Amino acid sequence: MAPFILVVGLLNIVLGYFLALALADPPLFGLLTHSFWLHALQRIASSLRRPPIAPVEVHEAAVPEASEEPGPPVVVARAPELPEAWQQTLREEGIPAAFLAGGSAHVLRFEGAVYRDRLFTAESRARQFQSAQDSAAVEQLAADLRFVNVDWVRKLRQGADLIEDRTGRLGAAEAETLKLAAFLRDEAAQVSDIDREIHTLDFRAEGTLGSRRLLLELHRLLHLANRLQDEIAAR
Numbered sequence: 001m002a003p004f005i006l007v008v009g010l011l012n013i014v015l016g017y018f019l020a021l022a023l024a025d026p027p028l029f030g031l032l033t034h035s036f037w038l039h040a041l042q043r044i045a046s047s048l049r050r051p052p053i054a055p056v057e058v059h060e061a062a063v064p065e066a067s068e069e070p071g072p073p074v075v076v077a078r079a080p081e082l083p084e085a086w087q088q089t090l091r092e093e094g095i096p097a098a099f100l101a102g103g104s105a106h107v108l109r110f111e112g113a114v115y116r117d118r119l120f121t122a123e124s125r126a127r128q129f130q131s132a133q134d135s136a137a138v139e140q141l142a143a144d145l146r147f148v149n150v151d152w153v154r155k156l157r158q159g160a161d162l163i164e165d166r167t168g169r170l171g172a173a174e175a176e177t178l179k180l181a182a183f184l185r186d187e188a189a190q191v192s193d194i195d196r197e198i199h200t201l202d203f204r205a206e207g208t209l210g211s212r213r214l215l216l217e218l219h220r221l222l223h224l225a226n227r228l229q230d231e232i233a234a235r
Contacts, residue, residue: 077166079103083158101163101170101177108159108184109232115152116225122148123218130211138211139203149195149221156188176235183231187224194220 077100079087086107090097093110097103122145129137163170163181170177198217203210 075169076171077101077169081166082107082162099171100166101173104159104162105180105232105235108155109229111152111155112225112228112232115148116222116229118148119218119222119225123215123222126211126214126218130208130215133208135203135207135210138214142198142201142203142214145218146195146199149191149198153188153191153195156184156191160184160188173235180231180235183228187228190224191221194224 079090079097079100079102081100082090082103086103089095089107089110090103095103095106095110097106122141125141126138129141160181163177163184167174167178194217198214201210201213203214206213
């Protein structure tokens, strides 16, 4: 009888223990579940795992770009760089000019027109003296004409110098302006050649023939004067 009572008592104890586990809080019961042990193993593994290393941002050394800065701005030669006498001509004639290239062309066109008028006057007087067969008057006319030609040649060369000395500062039309300077030098050379021819004439010895040769040289000078006007007007 006693063994039977002992077995029953042990069964009651075991059943009571399992009943207590079933009625206990979930953590106590969760010790016996598969999910508990799986979760525990995962947490242990994660704690042993090394924390991820944040990527380091690497900055490459900045490579300086090739300098593309423009050079110093080109200063275009302006009208105040003209000789004072040329500036005075512009003011007196009311000719507006901001830059040296244009101012030079305007002055030379004006002075060329004045020179051409003097040639017309000399031609008219030469015809009168030829008709009167006044060799002395023709000789004096040729001397006065020489002074006019020398003055005109000086202005032509001065204009060429003003332009050429400012190469690189003549603005957008620099190539054309330099061509004008070359034209002025050629014009000056031809006027000088004609003037020397006139200077060799002997009007007292040659008489009417000398007067005719003077008229011929005057026509050549007029042709050059007209050509200059056309050349400047075309630019």
